[in-house]
Amino acid sequence: MILAGILIIPLLGGVLAWLIGRRDQQACRWVALAALLADLAFILSLWSQGADRGPNAGARWIAESKWTWIPQLGISLHFGVDGLTILLLLLAAFLGMVAIAVSWNEIREKVGFFHFNLMLVLTGVMGVFLSLDLFLFYIFWELMLVPMYFLISLWGHEHRVYAAVKFFIFTQLGGLFMLVAVLGLYFVHGRSTGDYTFDYTSLLTTKLSGGVAFWLMMGFIAAFFVKLPAVPLHTWLADAHTEAPTAGSILLAGLLLKTGAYGIIRFVLPLFPATSRAVAPIAMALGVAGILYGAILAFSQKDLKRLIAYTSISHLGFVLLGAFAGTKTSLQGSVILIIAHGLSTGGSFAVAGALQERLKTRKLDALGGLWAVMPRMGGVALLFSLASLGLPGLANFVGEFLVLAGSYKANPALTVVASVGFIASAVYSLWLIYRVFHGPQQNESGIADLNLRETVVFGSMIALIVMVGLWPQPILDTAAPALESLEYIKASGAGSAALTEIGQPAGIELGARPDQTVQGASDGIE
Numbered sequence: 001m002i003l004a005g006i007l008i009i010p011l012l013g014g015v016l017a018w019l020i021g022r023r024d025q026q027a028c029r030w031v032a033l034a035a036l037l038a039d040l041a042f043i044l045s046l047w048s049q050g051a052d053r054g055p056n057a058g059a060r061w062i063a064e065s066k067w068t069w070i071p072q073l074g075i076s077l078h079f080g081v082d083g084l085t086i087l088l089l090l091l092a093a094f095l096g097m098v099a100i101a102v103s104w105n106e107i108r109e110k111v112g113f114f115h116f117n118l119m120l121v122l123t124g125v126m127g128v129f130l131s132l133d134l135f136l137f138y139i140f141w142e143l144m145l146v147p148m149y150f151l152i153s154l155w156g157h158e159h160r161v162y163a164a165v166k167f168f169i170f171t172q173l174g175g176l177f178m179l180v181a182v183l184g185l186y187f188v189h190g191r192s193t194g195d196y197t198f199d200y201t202s203l204l205t206t207k208l209s210g211g212v213a214f215w216l217m218m219g220f221i222a223a224f225f226v227k228l229p230a231v232p233l234h235t236w237l238a239d240a241h242t243e244a245p246t247a248g249s250i251l252l253a254g255l256l257l258k259t260g261a262y263g264i265i266r267f268v269l270p271l272f273p274a275t276s277r278a279v280a281p282i283a284m285a286l287g288v289a290g291i292l293y294g295a296i297l298a299f300s301q302k303d304l305k306r307l308i309a310y311t312s313i314s315h316l317g318f319v320l321l322g323a324f325a326g327t328k329t330s331l332q333g334s335v336i337l338i339i340a341h342g343l344s345t346g347g348s349f350a351v352a353g354a355l356q357e358r359l360k361t362r363k364l365d366a367l368g369g370l371w372a373v374m375p376r377m378g379g380v381a382l383l384f385s386l387a388s389l390g391l392p393g394l395a396n397f398v399g400e401f402l403v404l405a406g407s408y409k410a411n412p413a414l415t416v417v418a419s420v421g422f423i424a425s426a427v428y429s430l431w432l433i434y435r436v437f438h439g440p441q442q443n444e445s446g447i448a449d450l451n452l453r454e455t456v457v458f459g460s461m462i463a464l465i466v467m468v469g470l471w472p473q474p475i476l477d478t479a480a481p482a483l484e485s486l487e488y489i490k491a492s493g494a495g496s497a498a499l500t501e502i503g504q505p506a507g508i509e510l511g512a513r514p515d516q517t518v519q520g521a522s523d524g525i526e
Contacts, residue, residue, distance in 0.1 A: 002042055003065045003079040006089065007127055009039045010096070014119025021112015032115040033100050036122070040093040047086050050478065060485060062086070064132070074186070074197035078133040083478035084335065088129045088262060091342050094464075095254040096122045099247035101457045102350045106246055106357055107155060114155055117147035118247060125255045129262060134182045135198040141178070141223070144256060145171055148248065156243040163236075163243035170236040174226035181219025185271070188212060204270060217272040217279075224268065227260030230320055231290045234313050241309035242362075246353025249305065253312050253349055254342035261319045261338050265331070269323070269486050276324070283324040284411055288418045290317030295424030299431060304355070304362045307432060308348045311388060314421060315341045315396070321418055322403035328483065330406025335479045336472055337399030340465065344387035344396055347461045351381045354454060355436070358447055369441025376450045378437040380458045387465050389429040390422055395468035 013035025021028035050062040060082060067077040081089075099118060107114050120143070127140030145168060153164035182198070189206040190196035197203070208216065226233045237257075241249050269276050276283075294314030301307035315337065322334035354377065355370075356362050371378040387394040390401075400422065408415040450458065468475060 001065070002046065003063055003081060003130055004077075006039055006042055007123055007130065009035050009042070010119045010126070011123045014116040014123070017119065018112040018116035021110075021115065025111040028112045028115050029100060029104060032119055033097060035119065036093050036096045036100070039126075040090070040097075043086060043089045043093055046081055047090070047478070050081075050083060050086060060481065066132075069133075069136075073135075074190075074195070074199070075135045076133050076199065077136060078199060079130040080132040080200075081130065082482040083480065084262075084265070084482035085129050087335065087339060087475060087478055088258065089126055091258070091339055092122055092125050092129070092255055094460075095250055095342060095346055098346060098350065098457055098461065099250045101453060102250065102353055103245065103247040104453060106353065110154065114151070114247075117150045118251070120147040121151070121251055122255075125251075125259060128259050132200040133198045134185070134200060134203065134267075137200075138175070138179055138182055141259070142172075142175055144259070145175070148251070148256065151248040151251075152240060152244045155245040156248065157245075158243070159239070160243040163239040166236045167240040170226055170233070174223040174233075177219045178223035179219075181216045184212075184216050184219070188216075200267075206271075208272070208275075210275065213272050213275040214279075217268060217275050220263065220268050220271070221283075224260040224263040225286075227263070228257060228316050228320060229260070229313065230286050230317075231293050231313070234290070234294075237313065238306050238309040241312075241349070242303055242306045246350060246356075249309075249349040249353070250346045253309075254346040257312060257316060258338050258342060261316065261323065261334065264320070264323050265334070265483075265486075269326070273486075277326065280324040280326060281411065281414075284321050284407070284414050287317045287320035287322075287324065288414050290314065290320065291418050291421035292317075292424065295421055295428060298428040299424075302364050304352045304364060304367070304432075304436065305349065306362075307364070307428070308345060308352060311348075311425070311428065312341070312345055314425065315345065315388070315400075318400050318403045318418070318421070321407050321414070325403075325407035325410040326486075327406040327409050330403050330410070331483045331486070332476055332479065333399050333402025333404075333406055335399075335483070336402060336468065336475060337396065339475065340387070340395030340399045340468060343461050343465050343468075344384050344394075347384040347458065347465075348381070348388065350457065350461075351377065351384060354450075364435045366442055367436045368439040369437070370447070371437040372441060373447050374437075374449045376455070378433075380450065380462070381437065382433055383462055383465070385429040385433050387469075389426040393466070393469045395465045395472075398469055398472045 013032050017028040017032045020031055046063055061080040062082055064080040069075050069077045124140050124143035127143065128137060131137035131140055149164050149168050152167060153161050156163065185203055185206060186196060186198055188208060189203055192207060195202065229237050241252060244252060291314050294310045294317060298307050298310035298314065301310060319334045319337050322330035352362065387396050390397045404415055404419055407418070
């Protein structure tokens with residue numbers, strides 16, 4: 001029941017916070033925070049349980065639970081946790097607490113309903129990470145949408161309704177493509193085996209022809225690329241980040257975007273191994289395009305939050321590159337970068353929110369010289385920027401270096417182009433610090449620096465960034481069993497070595513037409 005409890009606790013915490021918030025706004029904040037602390041304790045206990053099993057334990061899932069829900073349609077309440085899931089659940093619980101803490105004074109209206117929506121978003125995100133039934137996965141995927149729409153449209157900034165509607169349309173449309181693909185996989189598997197089920201482990205064995213596999217995979221990719229977001233499906237992101245409240249930006253950057261990356265690693269690669277390898281060069285090219293495009297647009301922004309939003313497109317381009325490179329090293333780098341980006345970019349948005357709360361502006365032209373009056377805030381912002389540019393010793397460097405090292409074995413040309421992103425990130429990160437904290441002072445003195453609450457929040461985020469940067473091995477060890485189960489890595493020798501190139505998968509050639517037949521596209525997956 002611990003897996004169901006991980007979902008029930010934030011949901012009940014959100015409902016209770018909403019009810020209490022009608023009478024005591026301060027108490028509802030503490031209720032939501034306590035619920036996430038309890039959830040964090042459950043997740044840490046699962047992590048400890050997985051560590052106790054050791055790397056050679058036979059079972060794939062550290063914990064698994066399954067209850068029949070709609071047996072006539074093959075739908076069940078099937079949840080499972082492996083190392084990858086645990087890492088993302090920990091990130092969700094931690095960033096949820098950060099979102100509550102940074103909103104402590106920012107949200108003054110409908111405080112209880114705000115925390116209900118925040119906790120509902122977290123419930124949806126955690127459900128996405130836990131679900132091993134594709135119908136259930138889709139329900140949680142859509143569950144994230146509605147409360148995030150309310151967070152943006154009710155507590156956002158000037159153009160919040162436009163940004164919320166745009167976010168909803170893009171993500172809902174991508175989700176509908178995924179629903180069609182899920183149903184297609186359900187019927188193809190049922191016709192070939194007689195077992196109509198949405199169970200993930202059963203669908204892994206589905207044999208697909210090349211054309212069917214391609215179009216079903218594209219349905220999943222449509223949803224995951226929109227949420228990531230990958231160029232050219234990224235246009236909703238900057239508006240949503242710019243208009244969202246600080247907590248909404250943290251949840252968007254730190255968690256909702258990560259559900260797209262998670263979907264690629266958990267569903268696209270293992271369900272369609274041969275087809276995904278065939279389209280890998282195109283997907284990697286889109287990742288590289290995102291790296292450079294996001295960096296260029298970040299440098300040209302005049303709004304602080306919009307600048308940070310475009311850096312997310314650039315950093316998550318590395319995640320996309322590493323995932324489809326398909327080597328053990330690049331996949332490890334993608335996982336590290338998922339966590340590192342959530343911490344560093346989430347921290348940058350928290351700094352931007354703190355500055356807007358004090359100065360009532362996000363315009364870079366109206367900022368400047370703040371280091372003289374807010375030195376602690378400046379130091380925190382500088383560290384998040386250094387993490388973002390990939391300074392050695394901090395978390396982002398580990399992830400990006402592993403992605404580039406692993407991707408070079410798959411496609412040297414694209415990797416060399418992607419490495420320019422390191423240089424570009426240094427330019428826009430240091431330019432941001434100069435524009436905001438150095439140069440001529442644009443504001444009067446006497447602006448409050450970090451308070452105790454903000455110091456604790458930023459200090460904990462910085463500590464994790466440094467810890468992952470200096471000692472990433474626990475994360476790599478935790479995620480290793482999940483990554484080594486992928487067909488990409490198994491093809492290279494039971495996960496012992498990375499692929500030296502994206503070679504010819506069984507039954508389909510690199511760049512082959514999607515109507516060519518794939519024999520046993522999912523054969524060999526345990």
